[in-house]
Amino acid sequence: MENNDNEMTLTNRQGHPISDNQNIRTVGSRGPSTLENYHYIEKLSHFDRERVPQRVVHARGAGAHGYFEAYGKVGDKPVSTYTRAKLFQEAGKQTPVFVRFSTVVHGGHSPETFRDPRGFATKFYTEEGNWDLVGNNIKIFFIRDPIKFPDMIHAFRPDPVNNLQNPEGMFDFVSNSPEALHMITFIFSPWGIPANYRQMQGSGVNTYKWVKSDGQAVLIKYHWEPKQGIKNLTQEEANAIQAKSISHATQDLYEAIERGEYPEWELCIQMMSDDEHAELDFDPLDDTKLWDHEKWPFLPVGKMVLNKNPDNFFAEVEQSAFGTGVLVDGLDFSDDKMLQGRTFSYSDTQRYRVGTNYLQLPINSPKSRVATNQRDGQMAYRVDKAPGQNPHVDYEPSSLDGLKEAVPSGKDHQPSYNAKLVRQAIDRTNDYKQAGETYRKFEDWERNELIGNLVGALKVCHPIIQEKMIEHFSKADPDYGARVRDGLSKASADPSHLGSDALREGAEVAEHAGRSTDAY
CATH class of the missing domain: 2.40.180.10 (Catalase core domain)
Known part of the structure:
Protein backbone atom coordinates (compact mmCIF):
# COMPACT_ATOMS: atom_id res chain seq x y z
CA MET A 1 0.00 0.00 0.00
CA GLU A 2 1.32 3.43 -0.92
CA ASN A 3 2.29 5.61 2.02
CA ASN A 4 0.07 8.69 2.40
CA ASP A 5 3.22 10.73 3.13
CA ASN A 6 4.18 10.37 -0.54
CA GLU A 7 4.42 13.87 -2.04
CA MET A 8 2.22 12.76 -4.97
CA THR A 9 -0.67 11.64 -2.73
CA LEU A 10 -3.86 13.61 -3.44
CA THR A 11 -5.26 15.61 -0.51
CA ASN A 12 -8.00 18.15 0.05
CA ARG A 13 -7.23 21.72 1.11
CA GLN A 14 -7.29 20.69 4.75
CA GLY A 15 -4.37 18.35 4.00
CA HIS A 16 -6.49 15.19 4.34
CA PRO A 17 -5.39 12.37 1.99
CA ILE A 18 -8.14 11.50 -0.51
CA SER A 19 -8.48 7.76 -1.03
CA ASP A 20 -11.48 7.90 -3.38
CA ASN A 21 -11.73 10.75 -5.88
CA GLN A 22 -14.06 8.85 -8.22
CA ASN A 23 -17.24 8.30 -6.22
CA ILE A 24 -19.43 10.46 -4.03
CA ARG A 25 -20.97 8.82 -0.97
CA LEU A 361 -33.39 39.85 -11.34
CA PRO A 362 -36.25 40.06 -13.88
CA ILE A 363 -34.84 37.33 -16.15
CA ASN A 364 -34.67 34.87 -13.24
CA SER A 365 -37.66 35.98 -11.17
CA PRO A 366 -40.77 33.77 -11.36
CA LYS A 367 -43.83 35.26 -13.01
CA SER A 368 -45.92 33.68 -10.27
CA ARG A 369 -46.34 35.02 -6.73
CA VAL A 370 -43.21 35.01 -4.54
CA ALA A 371 -43.42 35.12 -0.73
CA THR A 372 -40.45 33.95 1.34
CA ASN A 373 -38.79 34.55 4.67
CA GLN A 374 -35.38 35.01 3.06
CA ARG A 375 -34.02 38.49 3.65
CA ASP A 376 -31.13 40.83 2.88
CA GLY A 377 -27.83 39.85 1.27
CA GLN A 378 -25.86 41.54 -1.49
CA MET A 379 -27.94 43.63 -3.95
CA ALA A 380 -31.33 42.97 -2.32
CA TYR A 381 -33.77 45.51 -3.73
CA ARG A 382 -37.13 44.20 -2.57
CA VAL A 383 -38.66 42.07 0.17
CA ASP A 384 -40.28 38.87 -1.07
CA LYS A 385 -43.34 39.02 1.17
CA ALA A 386 -47.09 38.57 0.82
CA PRO A 387 -49.34 41.69 0.85
CA GLY A 388 -50.92 40.73 4.18
CA GLN A 389 -47.75 39.47 5.81
CA ASN A 390 -46.69 41.05 9.08
CA PRO A 391 -43.41 42.84 8.14
CA HIS A 392 -42.00 42.03 11.58
CA VAL A 393 -42.38 38.29 11.01
CA ASP A 394 -39.65 36.80 8.81
CA TYR A 395 -39.88 33.26 10.19
CA GLU A 396 -42.25 30.28 10.22
CA PRO A 397 -44.23 29.01 12.11
CA SER A 398 -45.89 32.09 13.58
CA SER A 399 -49.28 33.09 15.02
CA LEU A 400 -48.74 36.78 14.11
CA ASP A 401 -49.80 36.93 10.43
CA GLY A 402 -46.73 35.16 9.13
CA LEU A 403 -46.52 32.95 6.05
CA LYS A 404 -48.15 29.51 6.23
CA GLU A 405 -47.14 26.22 4.64
CA ALA A 406 -48.92 25.31 1.40
CA VAL A 407 -51.58 22.61 1.19
CA PRO A 408 -50.04 19.56 -0.54
CA SER A 409 -51.38 19.02 -4.06
CA GLY A 410 -50.86 15.26 -3.82
CA LYS A 411 -49.00 12.59 -1.93
CA ASP A 412 -45.22 12.88 -1.64
CA HIS A 413 -43.19 10.45 -3.68
CA GLN A 414 -41.49 8.26 -1.07
CA PRO A 415 -38.83 5.95 -2.49
CA SER A 416 -37.44 3.47 0.02
CA TYR A 417 -33.84 2.35 0.50
CA ASN A 418 -32.15 -0.49 2.32
CA ALA A 419 -28.45 -0.20 1.66
CA LYS A 420 -25.19 0.79 3.29
CA LEU A 421 -23.77 4.28 2.87
CA VAL A 422 -20.82 3.72 0.52
CA ARG A 423 -18.35 5.33 -1.87
CA GLN A 424 -18.77 2.93 -4.73
CA ALA A 425 -19.26 2.83 -8.48
CA ILE A 426 -22.48 1.44 -9.95
CA ASP A 427 -22.49 -2.28 -10.74
CA ARG A 428 -23.34 -2.24 -14.46
CA THR A 429 -20.88 0.16 -16.08
CA ASN A 430 -20.62 -1.50 -19.53
CA ASP A 431 -18.43 1.31 -20.90
CA TYR A 432 -17.91 -0.04 -24.42
CA LYS A 433 -21.11 -1.57 -25.81
CA GLN A 434 -23.05 1.61 -26.62
CA ALA A 435 -19.94 3.39 -27.92
CA GLY A 436 -19.52 0.55 -30.41
CA GLU A 437 -23.19 0.61 -31.36
CA THR A 438 -23.02 4.35 -31.97
CA TYR A 439 -19.90 3.91 -34.14
CA ARG A 440 -21.66 1.28 -36.26
CA LYS A 441 -24.82 3.38 -36.60
CA PHE A 442 -22.88 6.33 -38.04
CA GLU A 443 -22.98 6.78 -41.80
CA ASP A 444 -19.71 6.20 -43.68
CA TRP A 445 -18.93 9.92 -43.94
CA GLU A 446 -19.53 10.38 -40.20
CA ARG A 447 -17.15 7.51 -39.34
CA ASN A 448 -14.53 8.95 -41.69
CA GLU A 449 -14.86 12.36 -40.06
CA LEU A 450 -14.68 10.79 -36.59
CA ILE A 451 -11.47 8.89 -37.35
CA GLY A 452 -9.84 11.90 -39.02
CA ASN A 453 -10.66 14.18 -36.09
CA LEU A 454 -9.44 11.66 -33.52
CA VAL A 455 -6.18 11.04 -35.37
CA GLY A 456 -5.58 14.77 -35.69
CA ALA A 457 -6.02 15.25 -31.94
CA LEU A 458 -4.28 12.08 -30.71
CA LYS A 459 -1.29 12.63 -33.01
CA VAL A 460 0.27 15.08 -30.52
CA CYS A 461 -0.42 12.93 -27.44
CA HIS A 462 2.07 10.76 -25.55
CA PRO A 463 2.32 7.19 -26.95
CA ILE A 464 1.03 5.78 -23.64
CA ILE A 465 -2.18 7.78 -24.09
CA GLN A 466 -2.47 6.77 -27.76
CA GLU A 467 -2.20 3.08 -26.85
CA LYS A 468 -4.77 3.36 -24.08
CA MET A 469 -7.22 5.11 -26.41
CA ILE A 470 -6.71 2.53 -29.17
CA GLU A 471 -7.40 -0.21 -26.62
CA HIS A 472 -10.66 1.51 -25.62
CA PHE A 473 -11.73 2.07 -29.23
CA SER A 474 -10.97 -1.58 -30.06
CA LYS A 475 -13.08 -2.82 -27.15
CA ALA A 476 -15.96 -0.74 -28.49
CA ASP A 477 -15.49 -2.03 -32.05
CA PRO A 478 -12.41 -3.72 -33.58
CA ASP A 479 -12.70 -1.64 -36.75
CA TYR A 480 -12.88 1.53 -34.67
CA GLY A 481 -9.57 0.78 -32.95
CA ALA A 482 -7.87 -0.51 -36.10
CA ARG A 483 -8.71 2.62 -38.08
CA VAL A 484 -7.41 4.93 -35.35
CA ARG A 485 -4.22 2.87 -35.06
CA ASP A 486 -3.74 2.95 -38.83
CA GLY A 487 -4.33 6.70 -38.92
CA LEU A 488 -1.80 7.32 -36.15
CA SER A 489 0.77 5.13 -37.94
CA LYS A 490 0.38 7.20 -41.09
CA ALA A 491 0.58 10.40 -39.07
CA SER A 492 3.79 9.20 -37.41
CA ALA A 493 5.35 8.38 -40.78
CA ASP A 494 4.18 11.68 -42.31
CA PRO A 495 4.09 14.55 -39.74
CA SER A 496 1.85 16.58 -42.07
CA HIS A 497 -0.78 13.86 -42.00
CA LEU A 498 -3.70 14.74 -39.72
CA GLY A 499 -6.25 12.24 -40.89
CA SER A 500 -6.77 14.33 -44.04
CA ASP A 501 -7.45 11.29 -46.25
CA ALA A 502 -10.36 10.28 -44.04
CA LEU A 503 -11.60 13.85 -43.91
CA ARG A 504 -11.53 14.13 -47.70
CA GLU A 505 -13.42 10.84 -48.04
CA GLY A 506 -15.96 12.13 -45.54
CA ALA A 507 -16.36 15.39 -47.42
CA GLU A 508 -17.05 13.51 -50.66
CA VAL A 509 -19.76 11.41 -49.02
CA ALA A 510 -21.17 14.39 -47.15
CA GLU A 511 -22.40 16.29 -50.17
CA HIS A 512 -25.47 17.11 -48.08
CA ALA A 513 -23.31 19.76 -46.37
CA GLY A 514 -23.15 18.07 -43.01
CA ARG A 515 -26.86 17.36 -42.61
CA SER A 516 -27.19 14.50 -40.14
CA THR A 517 -29.89 12.01 -39.42
CA ASP A 518 -30.56 11.07 -35.82
CA ALA A 519 -27.79 8.71 -34.69
CA TYR A 520 -29.58 8.17 -31.38
Missing part, protein backbone atom coordinates in the same frame (compact mmCIF):
# COMPACT_ATOMS: atom_id res chain seq x y z
CA THR A 26 -24.41 7.34 -1.67
CA VAL A 27 -26.97 5.01 -0.12
CA GLY A 28 -25.91 1.87 -1.91
CA SER A 29 -23.94 2.01 -5.14
CA ARG A 30 -26.81 3.64 -7.08
CA GLY A 31 -28.74 5.38 -4.29
CA PRO A 32 -29.12 9.07 -3.41
CA SER A 33 -26.19 11.15 -2.21
CA THR A 34 -25.93 12.61 1.28
CA LEU A 35 -25.28 16.13 2.53
CA GLU A 36 -22.18 15.07 4.46
CA ASN A 37 -20.16 14.54 1.24
CA TYR A 38 -17.53 16.95 2.57
CA HIS A 39 -14.85 16.33 -0.04
CA TYR A 40 -17.33 16.62 -2.91
CA ILE A 41 -19.00 19.80 -1.59
CA GLU A 42 -15.66 21.49 -0.87
CA LYS A 43 -14.29 20.48 -4.27
CA LEU A 44 -17.31 21.75 -6.19
CA SER A 45 -17.66 24.91 -4.08
CA HIS A 46 -14.11 25.89 -5.01
CA PHE A 47 -14.60 24.90 -8.64
CA ASP A 48 -17.74 27.08 -8.85
CA ARG A 49 -15.60 30.08 -7.88
CA GLU A 50 -12.60 29.52 -10.16
CA ARG A 51 -13.56 32.20 -12.68
CA VAL A 52 -14.65 35.79 -12.08
CA PRO A 53 -17.15 36.94 -13.19
CA GLN A 54 -18.08 34.84 -16.24
CA ARG A 55 -19.48 31.35 -15.88
CA VAL A 56 -16.99 28.63 -14.98
CA VAL A 57 -18.49 26.60 -17.84
CA HIS A 58 -21.04 27.61 -20.50
CA ALA A 59 -19.55 31.12 -20.62
CA ARG A 60 -20.26 31.64 -24.35
CA GLY A 61 -24.00 31.89 -24.89
CA ALA A 62 -26.98 33.22 -26.81
CA GLY A 63 -30.63 33.35 -25.81
CA ALA A 64 -34.21 34.07 -26.76
CA HIS A 65 -37.71 34.28 -25.32
CA GLY A 66 -40.74 32.29 -26.38
CA TYR A 67 -43.44 29.94 -25.15
CA PHE A 68 -44.06 26.26 -24.52
CA GLU A 69 -47.40 24.81 -25.60
CA ALA A 70 -48.57 21.57 -23.99
CA TYR A 71 -50.27 18.75 -25.89
CA GLY A 72 -52.12 17.49 -22.80
CA LYS A 73 -51.42 13.83 -23.62
CA VAL A 74 -48.69 11.23 -23.51
CA GLY A 75 -49.44 8.92 -26.39
CA ASP A 76 -53.17 8.23 -26.16
CA LYS A 77 -53.38 8.87 -22.41
CA PRO A 78 -53.90 12.11 -20.50
CA VAL A 79 -50.73 13.52 -18.89
CA SER A 80 -52.30 13.13 -15.45
CA THR A 81 -51.77 9.37 -15.85
CA TYR A 82 -48.09 10.04 -15.18
CA THR A 83 -47.62 13.49 -13.59
CA ARG A 84 -49.56 16.17 -11.76
CA ALA A 85 -47.34 18.98 -13.08
CA LYS A 86 -49.82 21.68 -14.12
CA LEU A 87 -47.98 23.05 -17.16
CA PHE A 88 -48.49 19.75 -19.05
CA GLN A 89 -52.14 19.03 -18.23
CA GLU A 90 -54.17 21.11 -20.68
CA ALA A 91 -53.84 20.87 -24.46
CA GLY A 92 -52.94 24.27 -25.91
CA LYS A 93 -51.82 25.74 -22.58
CA GLN A 94 -48.89 28.11 -23.11
CA THR A 95 -46.09 28.78 -20.62
CA PRO A 96 -43.53 31.59 -21.19
CA VAL A 97 -39.92 30.41 -21.56
CA PHE A 98 -36.41 31.77 -21.88
CA VAL A 99 -33.74 29.62 -23.51
CA ARG A 100 -29.97 29.98 -23.30
CA PHE A 101 -27.77 28.10 -25.76
CA SER A 102 -24.05 27.87 -25.06
CA THR A 103 -20.71 26.21 -25.59
CA VAL A 104 -19.20 24.52 -22.55
CA VAL A 105 -15.45 24.63 -21.99
CA HIS A 106 -14.13 27.84 -23.51
CA GLY A 107 -14.51 31.54 -22.66
CA GLY A 108 -17.16 34.10 -23.42
CA HIS A 109 -15.66 35.22 -26.75
CA SER A 110 -14.50 31.84 -28.05
CA PRO A 111 -15.56 30.77 -31.56
CA GLU A 112 -18.90 28.99 -31.83
CA THR A 113 -17.31 26.54 -34.25
CA PHE A 114 -15.19 24.85 -31.55
CA ARG A 115 -15.64 21.11 -31.06
CA ASP A 116 -17.48 21.17 -27.76
CA PRO A 117 -20.84 20.11 -26.30
CA ARG A 118 -23.54 22.77 -26.52
CA GLY A 119 -25.71 23.78 -23.59
CA PHE A 120 -29.49 23.89 -24.01
CA ALA A 121 -31.09 25.41 -20.90
CA THR A 122 -34.79 26.29 -20.74
CA LYS A 123 -36.50 28.32 -18.01
CA PHE A 124 -40.26 27.73 -17.84
CA TYR A 125 -42.13 30.52 -16.01
CA THR A 126 -45.00 28.31 -14.81
CA GLU A 127 -47.99 29.26 -12.68
CA GLU A 128 -46.38 27.35 -9.79
CA GLY A 129 -42.97 28.97 -10.12
CA ASN A 130 -39.98 28.37 -12.34
CA TRP A 131 -38.92 25.06 -13.81
CA ASP A 132 -35.41 24.86 -15.28
CA LEU A 133 -34.67 22.08 -17.76
CA VAL A 134 -30.87 22.25 -18.00
CA GLY A 135 -29.14 20.06 -20.54
CA ASN A 136 -26.90 19.72 -23.58
CA ASN A 137 -27.27 18.99 -27.27
CA ILE A 138 -25.86 15.46 -26.89
CA LYS A 139 -28.00 13.04 -24.92
CA ILE A 140 -25.20 11.57 -22.79
CA PHE A 141 -22.21 12.86 -20.81
CA PHE A 142 -18.52 12.12 -20.20
CA ILE A 143 -18.76 10.95 -16.57
CA ARG A 144 -21.28 9.37 -14.24
CA ASP A 145 -20.10 10.65 -10.85
CA PRO A 146 -20.11 14.42 -10.10
CA ILE A 147 -16.93 14.35 -8.00
CA LYS A 148 -15.00 13.93 -11.27
CA PHE A 149 -16.46 17.05 -12.92
CA PRO A 150 -13.80 19.61 -11.86
CA ASP A 151 -11.04 17.24 -12.99
CA MET A 152 -12.76 16.69 -16.32
CA ILE A 153 -13.10 20.41 -17.04
CA HIS A 154 -9.51 21.10 -15.94
CA ALA A 155 -8.33 18.38 -18.34
CA PHE A 156 -10.35 19.82 -21.22
CA ARG A 157 -9.25 23.42 -20.70
CA PRO A 158 -6.08 25.07 -22.03
CA ASP A 159 -2.82 24.14 -20.31
CA PRO A 160 -2.57 25.90 -16.90
CA VAL A 161 1.06 26.86 -17.57
CA ASN A 162 1.04 28.28 -21.11
CA ASN A 163 -2.76 28.70 -21.65
CA LEU A 164 -2.53 26.79 -24.94
CA GLN A 165 -5.18 24.27 -25.93
CA ASN A 166 -3.63 20.80 -26.03
CA PRO A 167 -5.66 17.61 -26.52
CA GLU A 168 -3.16 15.59 -24.49
CA GLY A 169 -4.73 16.62 -21.19
CA MET A 170 -8.21 15.71 -22.38
CA PHE A 171 -7.14 12.31 -23.71
CA ASP A 172 -5.04 11.66 -20.62
CA PHE A 173 -8.20 12.03 -18.55
CA VAL A 174 -10.39 10.11 -21.01
CA SER A 175 -7.91 7.25 -21.41
CA ASN A 176 -8.16 6.73 -17.65
CA SER A 177 -11.96 7.17 -17.63
CA PRO A 178 -13.37 4.65 -20.14
CA GLU A 179 -16.93 5.70 -19.30
CA ALA A 180 -16.20 8.82 -21.42
CA LEU A 181 -15.63 6.79 -24.62
CA HIS A 182 -19.25 7.00 -25.75
CA MET A 183 -19.31 10.79 -25.43
CA ILE A 184 -15.93 11.11 -27.14
CA THR A 185 -17.34 9.12 -30.07
CA PHE A 186 -20.06 11.73 -30.50
CA ILE A 187 -17.88 14.77 -29.84
CA PHE A 188 -15.27 13.86 -32.45
CA SER A 189 -17.90 13.00 -35.04
CA PRO A 190 -19.85 15.77 -36.82
CA TRP A 191 -22.22 15.77 -33.84
CA GLY A 192 -19.47 17.61 -31.96
CA ILE A 193 -20.06 20.80 -33.99
CA PRO A 194 -23.75 21.68 -34.50
CA ALA A 195 -24.29 23.88 -37.56
CA ASN A 196 -26.26 26.42 -35.49
CA TYR A 197 -28.56 26.55 -32.49
CA ARG A 198 -31.81 26.38 -34.47
CA GLN A 199 -30.97 22.97 -35.97
CA MET A 200 -29.62 21.50 -32.76
CA GLN A 201 -31.16 18.85 -30.53
CA GLY A 202 -31.41 19.30 -26.79
CA SER A 203 -31.54 16.82 -23.95
CA GLY A 204 -31.93 16.89 -20.19
CA VAL A 205 -29.13 14.26 -20.15
CA ASN A 206 -29.95 13.19 -16.59
CA THR A 207 -32.80 10.94 -15.51
CA TYR A 208 -35.68 12.66 -13.70
CA LYS A 209 -39.03 11.47 -12.39
CA TRP A 210 -42.64 12.34 -13.06
CA VAL A 211 -44.93 12.03 -10.02
CA LYS A 212 -48.71 11.72 -10.15
CA SER A 213 -51.29 12.62 -7.49
CA ASP A 214 -50.99 9.37 -5.55
CA GLY A 215 -47.20 9.77 -5.19
CA GLN A 216 -46.31 7.06 -7.70
CA ALA A 217 -43.45 7.90 -10.04
CA VAL A 218 -41.85 6.91 -13.35
CA LEU A 219 -38.34 7.61 -14.64
CA ILE A 220 -38.15 10.28 -17.37
CA LYS A 221 -35.65 11.48 -19.98
CA TYR A 222 -36.32 14.80 -21.78
CA HIS A 223 -35.44 15.52 -25.41
CA TRP A 224 -35.85 18.62 -27.59
CA GLU A 225 -36.20 17.79 -31.30
CA PRO A 226 -35.80 20.75 -33.73
CA LYS A 227 -38.59 21.09 -36.29
CA GLN A 228 -36.09 22.86 -38.56
CA GLY A 229 -34.23 19.54 -38.95
CA ILE A 230 -30.83 18.53 -37.56
CA LYS A 231 -27.62 19.81 -39.11
CA ASN A 232 -24.01 19.38 -38.02
CA LEU A 233 -20.67 20.50 -39.47
CA THR A 234 -17.60 18.70 -40.68
CA GLN A 235 -14.32 20.11 -39.40
CA GLU A 236 -13.61 21.54 -42.83
CA GLU A 237 -16.94 23.36 -42.89
CA ALA A 238 -16.39 24.66 -39.35
CA ASN A 239 -12.95 25.97 -40.30
CA ALA A 240 -14.42 27.85 -43.26
CA ILE A 241 -17.06 29.48 -41.06
CA GLN A 242 -14.57 30.38 -38.33
CA ALA A 243 -12.39 32.16 -40.91
CA LYS A 244 -15.25 34.62 -41.37
CA SER A 245 -17.06 34.71 -38.01
CA ILE A 246 -16.68 33.53 -34.43
CA SER A 247 -20.36 34.26 -33.66
CA HIS A 248 -22.18 32.56 -36.52
CA ALA A 249 -24.64 30.63 -34.33
CA THR A 250 -25.61 33.67 -32.24
CA GLN A 251 -26.06 35.71 -35.41
CA ASP A 252 -28.12 32.98 -37.08
CA LEU A 253 -30.51 32.72 -34.12
CA TYR A 254 -30.91 36.47 -33.72
CA GLU A 255 -31.49 37.19 -37.40
CA ALA A 256 -33.94 34.31 -37.87
CA ILE A 257 -36.12 35.62 -35.04
CA GLU A 258 -35.86 39.18 -36.39
CA ARG A 259 -37.09 37.89 -39.79
CA GLY A 260 -40.03 36.19 -38.14
CA GLU A 261 -38.68 32.70 -38.85
CA TYR A 262 -39.31 31.51 -35.32
CA PRO A 263 -37.48 28.26 -34.47
CA GLU A 264 -39.51 25.45 -32.94
CA TRP A 265 -38.70 22.31 -31.01
CA GLU A 266 -40.90 19.45 -29.90
CA LEU A 267 -40.41 18.27 -26.33
CA CYS A 268 -40.38 14.48 -26.14
CA ILE A 269 -39.99 12.20 -23.16
CA GLN A 270 -38.79 8.67 -22.71
CA MET A 271 -40.46 6.83 -19.84
CA MET A 272 -39.31 3.84 -17.80
CA SER A 273 -40.64 2.21 -14.65
CA ASP A 274 -38.91 3.37 -11.45
CA ASP A 275 -36.80 0.37 -10.51
CA GLU A 276 -33.30 -0.98 -11.05
CA HIS A 277 -34.13 -2.88 -14.30
CA ALA A 278 -31.86 -5.82 -13.56
CA GLU A 279 -32.69 -7.22 -17.01
CA LEU A 280 -30.57 -4.48 -18.65
CA ASP A 281 -26.80 -4.63 -19.12
CA PHE A 282 -26.51 -1.01 -17.97
CA ASP A 283 -27.96 1.10 -15.17
CA PRO A 284 -30.73 3.39 -16.50
CA LEU A 285 -29.51 6.14 -14.14
CA ASP A 286 -26.08 6.17 -15.81
CA ASP A 287 -25.88 9.37 -17.87
CA THR A 288 -23.16 7.95 -20.13
CA LYS A 289 -25.86 5.69 -21.62
CA LEU A 290 -28.68 6.11 -24.10
CA TRP A 291 -32.11 4.56 -23.62
CA ASP A 292 -32.94 2.63 -26.79
CA HIS A 293 -35.72 4.64 -28.43
CA GLU A 294 -37.20 1.47 -29.92
CA LYS A 295 -37.80 0.05 -26.43
CA TRP A 296 -38.55 3.41 -24.83
CA PRO A 297 -39.95 5.57 -27.64
CA PHE A 298 -39.87 9.35 -27.84
CA LEU A 299 -43.32 10.54 -26.76
CA PRO A 300 -44.20 14.16 -27.67
CA VAL A 301 -45.69 16.21 -24.81
CA GLY A 302 -45.50 19.75 -26.21
CA LYS A 303 -43.70 22.19 -28.46
CA MET A 304 -41.60 25.31 -27.90
CA VAL A 305 -41.45 28.41 -30.10
CA LEU A 306 -38.80 31.14 -29.71
CA ASN A 307 -40.26 34.39 -31.01
CA LYS A 308 -38.50 37.28 -29.24
CA ASN A 309 -34.88 38.35 -29.01
CA PRO A 310 -33.48 39.80 -25.76
CA ASP A 311 -33.71 43.56 -25.29
CA ASN A 312 -30.31 43.56 -23.59
CA PHE A 313 -27.76 40.75 -23.85
CA PHE A 314 -26.14 41.23 -20.45
CA ALA A 315 -29.34 41.71 -18.46
CA GLU A 316 -31.03 38.66 -19.96
CA VAL A 317 -28.59 36.21 -21.53
CA GLU A 318 -25.54 36.80 -19.35
CA GLN A 319 -27.38 37.16 -16.03
CA SER A 320 -29.84 34.33 -16.64
CA ALA A 321 -29.27 31.62 -14.06
CA PHE A 322 -30.39 28.01 -14.24
CA GLY A 323 -30.34 25.06 -11.86
CA THR A 324 -31.17 21.37 -12.16
CA GLY A 325 -32.85 21.52 -8.75
CA VAL A 326 -35.44 24.05 -9.95
CA LEU A 327 -38.46 21.74 -10.27
CA VAL A 328 -42.21 22.26 -9.88
CA ASP A 329 -44.74 19.99 -8.19
CA GLY A 330 -45.14 16.76 -10.13
CA LEU A 331 -41.50 16.73 -11.28
CA ASP A 332 -38.84 15.13 -9.10
CA PHE A 333 -35.24 13.94 -8.87
CA SER A 334 -34.08 10.43 -9.58
CA ASP A 335 -31.08 8.92 -7.81
CA ASP A 336 -28.88 9.78 -10.83
CA LYS A 337 -25.59 10.75 -9.14
CA MET A 338 -24.75 13.43 -11.70
CA LEU A 339 -28.18 15.03 -11.30
CA GLN A 340 -27.84 15.18 -7.53
CA GLY A 341 -24.33 16.60 -7.80
CA ARG A 342 -25.32 19.20 -10.41
CA THR A 343 -28.20 20.30 -8.21
CA PHE A 344 -25.81 21.52 -5.53
CA SER A 345 -23.30 23.00 -7.95
CA TYR A 346 -25.60 25.03 -10.22
CA SER A 347 -27.34 27.04 -7.51
CA ASP A 348 -24.08 27.48 -5.62
CA THR A 349 -22.29 28.95 -8.63
CA GLN A 350 -25.20 31.27 -9.46
CA ARG A 351 -25.09 32.82 -5.99
CA TYR A 352 -21.37 33.33 -6.42
CA ARG A 353 -21.45 34.55 -10.03
CA VAL A 354 -24.55 36.77 -10.05
CA GLY A 355 -25.11 37.35 -6.33
CA THR A 356 -27.10 36.23 -3.34
CA ASN A 357 -30.30 37.73 -4.74
CA TYR A 358 -29.92 36.53 -8.35
CA LEU A 359 -33.54 35.35 -8.28
CA GLN A 360 -34.75 38.95 -7.90
